[in-house]
Amino acid sequence: MLKILSEHAGEFAGGLRTTLVICAWIWGLGIALGTPLGVAAGRYRVLVGMPVRAIGLGLSGIPIIVWLFWLHYPAQYMLGIVVDPKLTAIVALSTLNIFWVADIWRRCYEDCPMQYQLVAKVSGLNPGTIAWRITLPLVARHALPGILIVQINMLHASLFASFISVDELFRAAQRINSQIYKPVEIYTALAIFFLAVTIPVYLVANQIQKRFGRDYSET
Amino acid sequence: MSDVSLDVRPGEVVGIIGPSGAGKSTLLRVIAGIESANSGQLNLCSHLYDFPCDPLRLHKPWPKTTLVFQSLCLWPHLSLRENVLMPLRQQMDMSKIERAEEYLEMFQIEKIGSRFPNQVSGGQRQLFALCRALSLDPDLLLLDEVTASLDVEHIRTLREVITDRSKQGVAIVFVSHSLGFVRKTANVVVFLDRGEIHENGPVSILSDPKTDRLKRFLFAADELNEIE
Helix, strand or coil: CHHHHHHCHHHHHHHHHHHHHHHHHHHHHHHHHHHHHHHHHHHCHHHHHHHHHHHHHHHHHCCHHHHHHHHHCHHHHHHCCCCCHHHHHHHHHHHHHHHHHHHHHHHHHHHCCHHHHHHHHHCCCCHHHHHHHHHHHHHHHHHHHHHHHHHHHHHHHHHHHHHHCCCCHHHHHHHHHHHHCCHHHHHHHHHHHHHHHHHHHHHHHHHHHHHHCCCCCCC | CCCCCCCCCCCCEEEEECCCCCCHHHHHHHHHCCCCCCCEEEEECCEEEEECCCHHHCCCCCCCEEEECCCCCCCCCCCHHHHHHHHHHHHCCHHHHHHHHHHHHHCCCHHHCCCCHHHCCHHHHHHHHHHHHHHCCCCEEEEECCCCCCCHHHHHHHHHHHHHHHHCCCEEEEECCCHHHHHHHCCEEEEEECCEEEEEEEHHHHCCCCCHHHHHHHHHHHHHHHHC
16 A cells, blocks of 8 residues: 555645645635624524525535536536636535534524523623623534534535546545556555544544533533 | 512612512513513613613613622633623723622632632522622612522621622612511512512511411411421
8 A cells, every 4th residue: 555655646645635725615614604604693593594594404405416516517507607626616515514504603502591691791791792702602612513523524525526527635546546456555545544634623623622612511 | 560660779678579480580680671571661770761672772771780690690611700800801990800809708709719610519609690790889789589509607798798788879679588588688678479569668568468468478488487
């Protein structure tokens, strides 16, 4: 396996780089846009919350690969445009991530006991302080585990980008395998690459959990 | 609640008693401006709230009017000391922070301030919630069942603090199931049942009730005292 890895290091590295670039966009956009959207959905349940829920439900009902293919072929055909498949993959998966992250924030916001905010109000705290020092830490504690699992799932879903010709890690592995046919070694190497990305994400997740996820239960 | 009318003056200590579900906590929440009534008026520290309205969106009465909730509601992610000091830091009033430290010492809880709410007893949590409200230096202090988890010595300290605050002109309205605490602390007693005030007046109404409903309530309390 090491021999294959060293011989095809450039191709594996190129695939890994593409996978990481796609994931960085998906994670960044999903969290940066999904968080305010989810908080707004929790706060304004009818105006923002219901559309977010409806869109999130609709997107969850469509298999990722169908959504990806639809954006890559019929959508571009109907609009008369040709978009780089990498960009299509980023748009498709980021859209899913934004609405899934938003839905997690919305649910956790709605579940956050109102009493804590009422106490803050009668204690004279201003709305900004209530949001930043009270609501956000309490909601984040519940939201973070779910959000981190979704991010891992998005990493795995980035494999589907290979089906629309994005030269990411899985496609690189397939190409190398078609040349030398060593599926055990190549796909084991692929699994190790994914573990190498997933384990640091899990470690970061654990650190964040330790920082924000202290046990609050009362005896 | 219906036909509830209550007049609380500066320095007055009002004790609200009544059976569970009588509307005592609801009354406190309406007075605190965090719950709206269908009709009526609330004149709070020279500001008139005309119901039905949402007081949260109007002139905010807090923290000059503040409430200690029955369910405590200390923020679980902050240390106990931070629970007390955070509202004061926003006001940037050092004298209030010093006063908060004094209250913590008075209730002998200053040494556990670095712990979190789930790491101390219910009574200790109650004391921190009280310290937070007292440190805000309110004109109207509302206390909902604050003696529920306190031991006798802390109840005594609380009585002293309430007496001291009322002498400073702070109006205090509290809900309690402890008739002994009401007798020794309140100037005025209000008996509430099913959302209506059945009887109110000086503490002497507890010795000489006029209405049958209050008589029955006090009889049940006396029976319980005998058993104890």
